Amino acid sequence: MIEKLSLNPILTSFDHHLMQWPELYLAVICLILSIIWYSKTKNDYYMHWPIVGVLPSILRNAHRMHDWSVETCRALGCTIRARGPTFCRWELLFTCDPRNVEYILKTNVTNFPKGEEYLEAFDVLGDGLFNVDSELWQIQRSMARKAFASNDFRGTICRLSKKVVEEELVPLLSNAARESSVVDLDDIFMRFTFHTTIIVIFGRDPKSLSAGVKDHELANALDAVLEAIFRRHVNPRIWWKLCRLLRVGEERKLVKAWKAIDIHMAHYISLKKAEAITGSEQADLMATYVNFQKESKDFSSNDKFLRDTALTFLLGGRDTTGTTLTWFFHALSNNPHVEAKVLEELKNVACKDSNVELGQRANTPWVFNSEDLKRLVYLHAALCEAMRLYPSPSLNRKGVLREDVLPDGTVVKPGLMVITSTYAMARMECVWGKDCSEFKPERWIDEHGKLSKEPMTKFFTFGAGPRICLGKEMAFTLMKAAVAAVLFNFQVEVIEGQTVCPKASLVLRMKNGLMAKIKERVS
Numbered sequence: 160m161i162e163k164l165s166l167n168p169i170l171t172s173f174d175h176h177l178m179q180w181p182e183l184y185l186a187v188i189c190l191i192l193s194i195i196w197y198s199k200t201k202n203d204y205y206m207h208w209p210i211v212g213v214l215p216s217i218l219r220n221a222h223r224m225h226d227w228s229v230e231t232c233r234a235l236g237c238t239i240r241a242r243g244p245t246f247c248r249w250e251l252l253f254t255c256d257p258r259n260v261e262y263i264l265k266t267n268v269t270n271f272p273k274g275e276e277y278l279e280a281f282d283v284l285g286d287g288l289f290n291v292d293s294e295l296w297q298i299q300r301s302m303a304r305k306a307f308a309s310n311d312f313r314g315t316i317c318r319l320s321k322k323v324v325e326e327e328l329v330p331l332l333s334n335a336a337r338e339s340s341v342v343d344l345d346d347i348f349m350r351f352t353f354h355t356t357i358i359v360i361f362g363r364d365p366k367s368l369s370a371g372v373k374d375h376e377l378a379n380a381l382d383a384v385l386e387a388i389f390r391r392h393v394n395p396r397i398w399w400k401l402c403r404l405l406r407v408g409e410e411r412k413l414v415k416a417w418k419a420i421d422i423h424m425a426h427y428i429s430l431k432k433a434e435a436i437t438g439s440e441q442a443d444l445m446a447t448y449v450n451f452q453k454e455s456k457d458f459s460s461n462d463k464f465l466r467d468t469a470l471t472f473l474l475g476g477r478d479t480t481g482t483t484l485t486w487f488f489h490a491l492s493n494n495p496h497v498e499a500k501v502l503e504e505l506k507n508v509a510c511k512d513s514n515v516e517l518g519q520r521a522n523t524p525w526v527f528n529s530e531d532l533k534r535l536v537y538l539h540a541a542l543c544e545a546m547r548l549y550p551s552p553s554l555n556r557k558g559v560l561r562e563d564v565l566p567d568g569t570v571v572k573p574g575l576m577v578i579t580s581t582y583a584m585a586r587m588e589c590v591w592g593k594d595c596s597e598f599k600p601e602r603w604i605d606e607h608g609k610l611s612k613e614p615m616t617k618f619f620t621f622g623a624g625p626r627i628c629l630g631k632e633m634a635f636t637l638m639k640a641a642v643a644a645v646l647f648n649f650q651v652e653v654i655e656g657q658t659v660c661p662k663a664s665l666v667l668r669m670k671n672g673l674m675a676k677i678k679e680r681v682s
């Protein structure tokens with residue numbers, strides 16, 4: 160009774176206020192509903208907020224996006240749906256379920272095009288092969304396939320990889336060994352792949368591996384471009400478009416990088432066209448394209464097409480291959496027994512080739528032939544394992560054309576952004592088993608000592624289906640040439656205590672590089 164008496168005036172005054180301000184009613188109801196809804200939707204990994212959706216969680220975790228995606232998928236399942244801010248129509252489906260990935264990339268590929276928004280985010284690539292869909296893609300794909308599959312091109316890659324390793328990479332490392340200096344492997348391998356890719360595309364030596372050369376304007380511009388494209392994926396479209404309009408942040412850097420790229424591309428293309436006029440025969444990709452253009456009457460012969468194509472190959476080839484090499488040496492440093500096995504395999508080849516007992520070999524570094532390296536099962540398995548755990552690119556983005564149901568039962572509708580993640584897939588026990596996080600080349604080898612077909616069914620590092628990577632063979636040839644020469648001739652001692660983690664990027668670059676000491680291998 161006493162309680163009732165003392166509460167009554169309070170309630171009456173509250174009623175009075177609510178009558179006066181109905182907005183207060185609304186606010187209280189909204190607050191209660193929000194608390195109920197928050198407690199229902201809350202999980203430890205991400206949060207759907209009213210109006211801004213999942214954006215705060217994305218921004219909070221952007222710097223550790225890859226590991227965040229692994230933690231989330233391990234806890235909540237291989238397919239996650241997320242909604243961005245209501246004002247920018249942003250709905251995302253993240254999946255690392257191999258059944259879904261196969262369906263999206265292969266079985267029903269036509270329903271998952273790249274789409275207009277992809278083209279917008281990757282606008283710097285223009286109408287290059289990466290960006291286009293449908294007929295335009297088919298025409299370009301068949302031209303590119305012809306170029307990549309030709310025996311001339313394959314032979315060029317084998318000879319070139321050996322030449323660059325012998326004349327540039329090995330001398331650079333010998334120099335580092337003589338000076339006992341600490342080098343950044345990420346920097347060296349990115350320069351190596353930049354160098355070789357420029358020669359493959361334009362037939363020109365960019366001199367990016369010469370001792371003393373640290374930076375190349377075009378290589379720096381490619382870094383800035385990839386950084387800006389990544390930001391466009393974690394920020395709402397409306398935001399990066401505003402930044403682009405105001406020329407601030409990464410968008411400002413992108414404009415500068417874009418200009419630098421255009422200048423370099425125009426220079427290389429003009430040289431190529433001049434060669435075509437004088438009739439000097441070249442075996443590089445652009446020479447092949449200029450010839451295609453001369454032969455074909457119905458295909459665009461403008462420089463923009465050559466620029467978009469060359470830039471697509473350059474971006475497609477440089478970061479992916481360079482990044483894989485760095486992760487490979489990181490994995491070896493943590494698994495010396497794997498390094499010993501790779502080395503054993505290499506020694507067998509070198510012995511057969513040189514008829515020289517190892518240990519008595521001359522003091523000059525040994526560089527392997529690509530043909531010999533193609534036969535090495537363990538080296539191939541170790542590279543596949545590095546690409547499984549550290550796939551570059553680790554994310555693949557697609558749109559949805561028509562409503563569809565993925566193999567795991569998820570319904571997808573037009574407007575949805577579908578992201579498939581090979582990085583997260585590699586770390587799912589349900590896909591790769593309990594030892595999924597271990598670096599085990601053995602999982603790629605069958606009981607007869609041959610490469611096993613089984614893991615290939617869930618290995619999407621090179622994509623799958625009609626858009627599967629065109630540079631796969633080239634990438635393996637380059638990586639094998641580099642790994643074999645480096646391991647056989649040098650001891651790579653990765654500096655202990657450094658923090659090794661992936662940068663928030665589309666291509667899994669290492670955040671802080673990989674510092675190592677190089678020594679000549681004595682036996």
Ligand code: HEM
Binds near residue numbers: 356619622626
């Ligand atoms: C370790 C090295 C590499 C990896 C992991 C890799 C990965 C990939 C992936 C996942 C795709 C499919 C993208 C999609 O579905 O849209 C792709 C496509 C492509 N890659 Fe690679 N790549 C590598 C090296 C290279 C090299 C060396 C080149 C050539 C210079 C190259 C050229 C291309 C091209 C032209 C495409 C586009 C194919 C198309 O859309 O039809 N890649 N690559």
